[in-house]
Amino acid sequence: MSDSRTAAWQQIEALPQETLGDLFAGDDARVDRLSGRIGWGEGEDAAGIRFDWSKTHLTDDLLAGFEALAEASDFTAKRAALFAGDTINVTEGRAAEHTAQRGFGSEASVEEAQALLARMQMLVEAIREGALGQIKHLIHIGIGGSALGPALAINALTRDLSYVDCHVVSNIDGVALEAAFEACDPATTLIAVASKTFTTIETMTNADSALTWLRENGVADPHGRVVALTANPERAVEWGVDETRVLPFMESVGGRYSLWSSIGFPVALAAGLDEFAAMLDGAAAVDEHFANTDGRDNLCLRAAFADQYYARVRGCQTRAVFAYDERLALFPSYLQQLEMESNGKRVTSQGEPVGGPTAPITWGGVGTDAQHAVFQLLHQGTHMVPVDFIASIAPGDALNPAHHRILLTNCFAQGAALMAGGNMSADGKDPAREFPGNRPSATILCDDLDAATLGALIAFHEHRTFANAVLMGINPFDQFGVELGKKMAKDIDGGAAEFDASTKALLEASGLG
Template sequence: MTDPISAAWNSLEGLQHRTLVDLFENDAARVEKLSHRIDSSLGELGSVGMLVDFSKTHLDDAALDAFEELAKACDFDGQREALFTGGIVNPTEGRSASHAALRGTGPEAEVEEAAALVDRMEILVKAIHEGVFGEIKHLIHIGIGGSALGPALAVDALTRDLALVECHIVSNIDGLALEQAFAKCDPQSTMIAVASKTFTTTETMTNAASALKWLQENGVDDPGGRVIALTANPERAVEWGVDETRILPFPESVGGRYSLWSSIGFPIALGAGMEDFRAMLAGAKVIDEHFRENSGRSNLPLLAAFADQYYTRLRGCQTRAVFAYDERLTLFPDYLQQLEMESNGKRVMYSGEDVPAPTAPVTWGGVGTDAQHAVFQLLHQGTVLIPVDFIASIAPGDMLDPAHHKALLMNCLAQGAALMAGKSSEDPSRFYPGDRPSTMFLVDDIDAATLGALIAFHEHRTFANAVLMQVNPFDQFGVELGKGIAKQLDAGEGVFDASTTALMEAAGL
């Protein structure tokens, strides 16, 4: 007897694939059905205004009905409730995932603890801004993975006009990255933030030691007093030499790629201001509430996951492209790469059995209009089908002639239209097949609240995809394998293949 999940997939796999043009021609209400706004006023913290348009995807009523049945079969409602109530949603490690509680949605005790930690961070941020540590003009934030990508995205997006403190995010163990940060900073007016969940991450702690040495060699009085620890392991930070008054902890149940909302967001608060950090939390909470309160196709992150599964599993798409038509979101595709590929790049289900189909596609992208002159040739005329997400802002990020922003938006909208419609030609080289899907995220502005909402949307989209695939999005054992072998190489332990051995000799290791 076929189980409900397999039956739902069988139903989906039997659907007829119709062209986008056909879908529009046969449903006058298509845009109304598949284009939705999220609007919320946050008072002094701003507002969230976001239009998400799925009408240029191949989802239709039949597909949506079948995907809703799949969601029921996968107990989406139960899994979602577990996420928000402290249930075990990371079964391989026996943990909950409390990042939503950091934004004010979740178990009362966790929400209260998170609010207290934000207040604690605000005290330290205020002290730095008021000169308690002397005149501080720069922060070198050292982390890797989620401890760097989220802060880098937000700092870049929110401090282009004005930074209260210039924040330099360093993640790479390549010493050149740290040297470049040093070159931009005066050691006498620089603080160091060390961001590591365990406070043992090799790359981070190596960079931290070098940064501390840089302060010492440049005559900074009490260089250790310039170090702030952002960690879920305060005891280890104390052992390393950080005073507990400069340790900003966060819960163990917050995963690295979901930690932006915790003290890992310290450089955002320091550089953009505490109000912007709180606005990001509030914007994310808007999406938390939408995701928790809406069902089926009315739940926009789940609807996005329906589209993702349609293309990955039913149409064999191995990649998904994301193009932000806004310089402020230059790092957004990089951020999504880790969020989606580390979360759902899995080969086994909760049960430990192999996933019977493809899981996460390769997430990649860039910034419009630059990308149009680099990779869009393949999107329009290549032999592979690649679903595309476009992100654009109605309000410009610049003060120049409005012609700049008008041209930017027209290019963005034109690309989506062209991908769908294509163009016939008797010349094969000038023939565009069309029927290529895209989703549009059109926000009112790229401010702190909207940025928080965009990030939270994609967190929940990632979770929804995981539920539909029955995989755990909160572990990342694949990251550990290469790191473990690197430690073996460093210790001179283990026996390796002939190629690796020869390469070690060639590199002088």
């Protein structure tokens, strides 16, 4: 670690640890200083998201310390390199150009991304016009980023209207694929196979089984019902997909950042091209904010300051995310891959040991369900767990407004209770009814949860993840940690390696030995 980075951390770690109650006392401007908004649209179409970090332990002195850390970490230059399409994924020797899909990147990369998205648009329109016959169902097959992003977006955006009944299948467990088969009519089903390399064993095994299902149910040309979403179009053609139904995306777009590319095909088909375009626009609004706002005013960077503070200074090993909106039920799972696969590293970009904790464990759920399950630990357990609450001012339902009012009051009350604490016994002395308080939370409050907002939420967390990586000095764009277990699984299947006694016993007990 450089001397300037070490000095910045020493400055941060030396600061007093005040309670949230003390930080709010007598500071009427705290909420305004630690809240901000990212918006898009104009006039009646103006919309946006409010980010309130005032219930965290951030102070002006801490923010100044983290700004010094960002400067020592060369944040401004690395952010510029990200948007310029430079080779910032140093271990794999390539750029990370997911923002180019949204119009922010080198001119050549933006043009290429727009051309590929236009190709996707033409195929979606052709399918809608009946080029592949009547299509009522789509089975989207992928894993990791090729499945989590589409599943999140489809679940969030197609509850009111779905042009195509879409089922996202990722698990190699055949039960998952059979459930999709049960829900679909093979005569009117399209298969999307999403794989960057078109070699991922789980995805290709599921794809082969989907072709068998179509064939056994009277579809004469199963390959003619397949759309391939890949950065390796040649391999998709070799596998049997006609090139007119291959939707490529750029090699520089990583899997967990790929929703904005042709991996978003099922979103465009099920939710509509306008919804997909709106999702890109919302993400672009966050790109503009992140690219052009400096220091603590950069809301993505400010969130990373808090993340670093709790992980390194307060020793928090987890961070919880609770969406008080059923449409975001899959958002915590999406963030798990984004944050933990990106920043779950033990060495820096230069291959040196990281000087402190890296990504915390991301977990969460949906409010108000989670209040009756895990909030006991958050309020009275021995762990300090920073919490993000996400909610929408506008309801997602047309029922009695009492539903949404109760939902929002519970969301806001949980953050207030975590901070304030108290004792609920009659005499105020029962330790079993004592709440220590001083537990941090942030609130992300959306005007509405539409496609643009979803895009903005995802992009905010992408940039938050990148900012965290820069502050830690690591590369967030590789994921070698997923490879070892996959290699050993192949070794087991091929009988090519020796294993420990426990693994041998399990193989024998399961009939695989």
